[in-house]
Amino acid sequence: MNRRTILKLLGAVPVSWWLGRASAQTAATVKFSELYGRVTVRGVEYSSKLKALSGQKVTMSGYMAPPLKPKLDFFVLTREPMATCPFCTTAADWPADIVLVIMPDGKELEPSVRGLTVTGRLDIGVKKDDETGFVSLVRLYADRVQSA
Amino acid sequence: MKRILMTALLLSASASAAKLQVYPYDGAQFVPGQHFDLRVEAEDVRDFKDAVITLNGQAVTGLVKTTTKDTSVEWTVRAQSLGVGTHTLSVTFTDAGGPVTKIAKWTVAATRPEGFQSLFYKPKARNVILFIADGLGWNTVNAAKLVAYPYNPANGTPTGKLAMETGLSSMATVTTSSFDSALADSANTASSIATGQKIQVNALNVYPDNTADTLDNPRVETITAMLKRSMGKSVGLVSSAFGTDATPAAFASYTRRRGDYQAIADQYFNGDVKPDVLLIGGSRDFIPSTSPGSRRKDTTDWIDGSQKLGYQFVSTRTELNAATGSKLFGLFNIDNIPSYLDRAQYKGKETLGDFTDMPFLWDSTKKAVETLDKNPNGFFLMVEAGMVDKYEHPLDWQRAVWDVLELDKAVAWAKEYAKTHPDTLILVTADHAHSLSVYGGYDATKGPGKREAVGTYEKAGFPTYGDQRDANGFPVPETSRTYAVGFAATPDYCETYLGRPQFLDPTVSNGKTGAEAGFVPNPKICGEGAVQRVGNLDPASAQGVHTADPLPLFAFGPGAENFSGVIDQTEIFFGIARAMGLDARTNK
DSSP: HHHHHHHHHHHTTTGGGTTTSOOSSSSSSSOGGEEEEEEEEEEEEOOOHHHHHSSSSSEEEEEEOOOOSSSEEEEEESOOOSSOOOTOOSSSOOOOEEEEOOOTOOOOOOOOOEEEEEEEEEEOOOOOEETOOOOOEEEEEEEEEEOO | OOOHHHHHHHHHHHOOSSSEESSTTTTTTEOOOOOEEEEEEESOOSSOOOEEEETTTEEEOEEEEEEESTEEEEEEEEEEOOOOOEEEEEEEEETTTEEEEEEEEEEEOSSOOGGGGGGGGOOSSSEEEEEEEEOHHHHHHHHHHHHSSSSTTTTTOOOOOGGGGGGGGGEEEEOOOOOSOSSOOOOHHHHHHHSSSSSTTTTTTTTOOOOTTTTOOOOOOOOHHHHHHHHEEEEEEEEEEESSHHHHHTOOOOBBBOOHHHHHHHHHSSOOOSSSSSEEEGGTSSSSSSSOOOOOSOOOHHHHHHHHEEEETEHHHHHHOOOOSSSSEEEESOOOOHHIIIIIIIIHHHHHTTTOOOOOHHHHHHEEEEEEHHHHTTTEEEEEHEEEEEEEEOOTTTHHHHHHHHHHHHHHHHHHHHHHHEEEEEEEEEEEOOEEEEEEEEEEEGOOOOOEEEEOOGOOOOOOOSBBBBBBBHHHHHHEEEHHHHHHSOOSSSEOOOOSSSSSSSSESEEEEESGEEEEEEEEHTTTTEEEEEESSTOOOOOOOOEOOOOOEEESSGGGGGGGGGEEEEEHHHHHHHHHHHHHHHHH
C-alpha cells in the first residue's frame, strides 16, 4: 500500500480500525483552557481536573502542529492551527499549552491541517523523549484520532 | 619553457592548499585593553611542518596548539589585548603544500586623550541608558508617531512628536550587516553594539571556529564587561522578551548559538558581566528541569541561586515597584512578556493567564536606574523593547507599534531623569529593521479586509486615532479611520487591515513535510473577511523577515556628538566608549 492509498483511506474512513479498540466507557472531554491551574514564573501547575483524570481516558480537540516527518507515530496537538514546528525550533515561540499525542504501536498517521479529536489515556508530568529531546508536560496515548 | 611555467603554476597552486583563518579578522577594531581571543585555524592540512605566528614582528606567546580534525591545526590564546595603534598579526604556515602566509591588521583607537593631556581629562558621560527596540526601523518609528500624534484635521499640522524624537542632542542613521551576511539577526547586531565587531548570524560576541562546541569559540569582550572591569560601573539589563533572547544576552554572554538558552542563563550569574539588575521575561530558563515548564536540562534554580548571590528577586510589577535591593533579579513571565495592548487594553485571559501584574517598560527602566544609581562610579543600562520584532515577524503591526509607544514612555522618563543627572547619555536605537510601511488610510467602518476601503493620498484623509485613549494616554487601536499598514516581505497571508484582541499567526502549516512543507494563510484570519495576498518569500516561510533598511539612532546628553551622520552599527560601540572614556587597559 503506497502513501497515497493510506491518505485516501484516512480521508474516507478516519482511522476507523481504532474505533473498535476504544472501550465503551465515556471519555471525559478536556479543553486546552483546562490543562493548567496556575502558571507562575516558578513553573506550571496542572489543573485539578487534569490531575484527577491522569491515567484515564480523555478526549481533546485541536490541531496538529507542523509535523517533523511524513508519517507520524507522534504529533503535537495545539489549541490553534500553528505555523511553528515545536520539534524544529529551539525558540519558545510555541505556546505552553501543547499536548503530545503518541500513536498506538504500529499505527501511524498522515500529517493533517484539519481539526482533530483525539481520545486516549492521559499522562502528565515532565517527560523527555530520548529520540527528539522534546520535553512534554501533557501526553495522550491515543486510541482514536478522528477529524473533528 | 612551457613545461617549466606549468610546473611553477602547479607548485603555486599546491602552495596555497592549506586554508588559513585568523581571528580577530583582518580589519577588526578595538578599544584599548579590550580582551579578545586570538585563534588561527589551518584547514586542508597535509603533513604539517611548522607555523610562525607573530604580532608586530614578535612571536606570539601562550599559543595552545590543537588538531580538531586529521586535516586541521589550530592555535588559540585567550584574553589578549592591545594598546593604541595599528597592529599586524602575521601567520606563515608550512605543510607539504609549502608555505602560506596570512596577515591581519587590527586598529585600536584612543577613546580619551593620551599622555600629558590625560591629566586634565574627565569623561563626558558617567551613565549610559541604551534603549534598543528590536526591529525598530525608521518606518516603524514613523508609524508609532502617526498613531500617537494624529494630524490636526483642521490644517494638516502634526500634533506632536515622540519623546525619542524631541530635544535631541544628535541623531544618526545606522546601517547593519553580519560577518557572514548582508542581512542581520538580533544576535549579531546586538553583538556589534556590544563589542564593535562584525559577528556571524546567530552568534553572540564570538568569532567563528571549526569546533562543534558552540561555547568555546574565540570571544570578544563586551562593553558591559569592560565598564565593570576597568571602571567599576554597575550594569543593568531590561527586556520584555524572554531574558535569554539575543539582545539582552549580547550584553552578558558568549556563544556561537543564540539558542544556548541554559548556558546564557548561567552566564548572567557566572560570566564576566554579572549584571546588577536583570529584569526580564522567560523564567523557563532559570527554573530547574524538575519544574513543569522549565527549558533547562539540569536542576539549577537561579531564582534561589540569585538570592544566595545577594539579588532581591521580584516577579510582579507590585514587587518591582517596592524593591529596595542594590541588586535586582526580576522574572515577570514564564515566557515573553505579552504586548502592551494585551497587558493594558485587551487583557485577554488566554494571553495573560495568571500573569496579571507585569511591569511596563517604564516601570522597569525607572527601578533599574534607581537601583544602578546607587553606584558612585556610574552605570550602563540597556533596555530592550523586545516584542516589537516579535510582532513584526507575524505581521501584527498594531502590537508592534504600541510596544514602540510603551518604549517611548520609558524614554520620556529617562529624559526627565537626565535633567537632574546631566552626566547621563541616552541613546535610542534598534538592532535591525522590518519592512513595515504606512501606505494609506483605511476606513474601518467598511472593513475588515475591504480593499476598496484603503484610501491613498487625500482620499486617505486623517486617521482618527486618539478619539479614545487608555489610562496611560495611549490611543486605542479601534477607531473609525485607521492606517493601511503592510510589510514588504511576507508569506502568503490574509490581510484584514485591522488588528484583533487575540493574537493569531498569519499562516498555518500546510501539513506537509520535507520539500513540500510550507505555509498557507491562517483560515481563521481569512474568515474574518480579508484580502488574500500572495507572498514574496520562500513558501516554506511562515512569517516576515528582517530587512537591510537603515535604523534611527537618537542621542541625548553628554557625548551625543559621537553619534551623527550615516554610521555602521559597530560605531555605536566606539561612540559609547568615547563618551564614557572607556579605556580597558586598567582594572578597577
